[in-house]
Amino acid sequence: MHSKRIFVPMFLLCFAPNVGRAQKLTPDIPYVERGHERHVLDVYTSENPTAGSSPVMFWIHGGGWQTGDKSDVALKPKIFTERGFVFVSTNYRLLPEVEMDVLIRDVAQALGWVHRNIARYGGDSQRIFVGGHSAGAQLAALICIDDRYLNEQDVPFDVLRGCVPVDGDTYDIPKIILTAEHRQAIYGGKMFTFGHRQKFGNDPEKHVDFSAVTHVAQDKGIPPFLILYFPGNPDTRAQARRLEAVLKEAGIPATAYGKGDSNHGRLNDELGLPDDPATRELYQFLDALVGND
Numbered sequence: 001m002h003s004k005r006i007f008v009p010m011f012l013l014c015f016a017p018n019v020g021r022a023q024k025l026t027p028d029i030p031y032v033e034r035g036h037e038r039h040v041l042d043v044y045t046s047e048n049p050t051a052g053s054s055p056v057m058f059w060i061h062g063g064g065w066q067t068g069d070k071s072d073v074a075l076k077p078k079i080f081t082e083r084g085f086v087f088v089s090t091n092y093r094l095l096p097e098v099e100m101d102v103l104i105r106d107v108a109q110a111l112g113w114v115h116r117n118i119a120r121y122g123g124d125s126q127r128i129f130v131g132g133h134s135a136g137a138q139l140a141a142l143i144c145i146d147d148r149y150l151n152e153q154d155v156p157f158d159v160l161r162g163c164v165p166v167d168g169d170t171y172d173i174p175k176i177i178l179t180a181e182h183r184q185a186i187y188g189g190k191m192f193t194f195g196h197r198q199k200f201g202n203d204p205e206k207h208v209d210f211s212a213v214t215h216v217a218q219d220k221g222i223p224p225f226l227i228l229y230f231p232g233n234p235d236t237r238a239q240a241r242r243l244e245a246v247l248k249e250a251g252i253p254a255t256a257y258g259k260g261d262s263n264h265g266r267l268n269d270e271l272g273l274p275d276d277p278a279t280r281e282l283y284q285f286l287d288a289l290v291g292n293d
Contacts, residue, residue, distance in 0.1 A: 023047075023081045026121065031090070031113035041090040041110050042070050044077035049086065049122025055161065055290050056123040058111055059089045062134025062268070065103060065199055066095050075272030079279075083286070086123035088114055092139075100200055100210060104149055107139050112153030129162045129223075129286070133268040137168025141212035141243060145222055157221035162289045164282065166228045166268050169235045171243040173200050173207040176235060213246045224253035226285040228278050230267050231258035257281045 024045050032039035045054070057080050061068040070089040080087040092106035115125050132140035143149055144163040150156075169176050177197050184191055192198070200210050208214050216222065225247055229240035240256040247254035259267055259278040270276050 023077050024049075025077070029113075031110045036093055038091040038093050039106065039109070040070070041088055041113070043118070043121045043123075044081055044087040044089075045122050046081045046084070054084055054086045054122050054124055055127040055129065055286075056086045056088060056114060056118055056125075057129045057131060058114055059087065060107055060130070060132030060136035060139045061089065061091075062132065062136045063094075065100070065135045068094075068135070074269040079272035083283075084290075085129075086118060086121055088118070088123075095199055096194075100206070104139060104142065104210075105152070107143060108149035108153050108155075111143065111150065112155050115153070115155045115159060126159050127161050127290070128159050129164065129289075130160060131164035131166065132168075133166040134168060134264065135170075137165035138170040138210075138212070141165045141168065141171050141225075142210065142215075144225075145212045145220075146215040147220055157223075160221070160223040162223050162285060163225045164228065164285070165225070165243075166271070167230055167233070167236045167240075167264050169233075169239050170196060170200075170210075171212045171239045173211045174204070175242065176239065177207060179235060179238075213243060216246045216250050216252070218250045218252075222247070222250070222252050224285070224289060225255070226281060227254065227256040228267060228281070229256060229258050230262050230264055231260055232262075233264065236264070255281070255285070 024047055026043045028040045029043060030039055031041055059073060059076060061070055061072045070091045073089050077087045090107065090110040092103055092110065095103065111130070114128065118125055130140045130144050140163055144160055147157050173196060180195060181191065183189070200207050227240045227244055229236045231237045237258060240258070244254045244256035257278065262270070267278060271279050271282060273279060
C-alpha cells in the first residue's frame with residue numbers, strides 16, 4: 001500500500017495534470033537537530049505563498065507504527081495547497097526500534113517544529129489542523145486530545161483548529177485488544193505475537209494511557225473532530241463511533257462519517273477525488289473552521 005520514496009531536488013515545482021496551481025515541495029527538513037534519519041518532514045506550499053497567512057495541515061502517515069513514509073500522501077498536497085493551505089507530512093521513528101511513547105513524542109516534536117517555523121513557508125502557526133491515516137489516525141487523535149505531548153514542546157493547544165483521523169482502530173486500545181483477542185479465541189486463530197497488546201506496551205495501564213478517549217475532557221481546548229472511517233470494517237466503525245461519542249459527551253464538536261464502497265486504503269487515497277463523499281465532508285469541515293478566522 002505504501003509507495004517508494006522519490007527524492008527530489010529542493011524547491012521542486014511539481015505540476016500535476018489539469019492542476020491550475022503549482023505545488024512547491026521542500027523535502028526532508030530536519031525537525032530535530034542532529035537527529036535520526038527519520039526526524040524529517042516535507043512542506044508543500046503553493047507556488048507563491050504569502051508569509052504567515054495560510055492555515056496548515058499537519059499529516060501523519062500510517063503503517064501500523066512499523067512501516068510507512070511521509071511520501072504516502074496521495075492527492076493531499078495538491079488539494080490542500082489548492083485550497084490555500086500549507087501541507088506538512090512528517091516521518092517519525094518506528095516500532096520496534098523505539099517504544100510507543102518515544103514514537104508519539106517524535107510526532108509532537110515535528111508539530112513543535114511546525115509551530116515555531118512554518119511562517120517561513122507561508123503557514124500560520126496559530127491555525128494548525130492535524131490529520132492522519134490508520135496508525136497516523138491514532139497518533140493524530142492522541143496528540144489533539146492528550147495535551148501532555150504538545151505541552152512538552154511549548155505548543156499551546158489553542159493553535160489546533162481541527163483534527164481529521166482517517167480509519168483508525170485504536171482510539172480506545174483496551175476495547176480493540178479485547179475485541180481482536182476474543183475473535184481469535186472464538187474462531188481458533190493463532191494469538192498475536194506483536195499485535196496491539198504488544199505494540200502499546202503489553203501493560204493495561206499503558207493501553208489506557210495511549211487511548212485518546214481516556215484524555216477527553218471539557219475546557220482543555222480540544223479542537224473539533226472529523227472522524228472518517230470505512231463502515232465495512234466493524235473495528236474502525238466501532239472505534240470511530242466510540243471516539244465521536246466521548247467527544248460529544250464533553251461538548252466537543254465531532255462528526256464520524258463512514259464512506260461505503262471503499263476500503264481501508266482507498267478511503268485515504270481517494271481523498272481529493274471529484275465527487276468523493278468523504279472529500280465533501282472534509283471540505284465542509286475545513287471551510288467552516290477556516291471561515292471562522
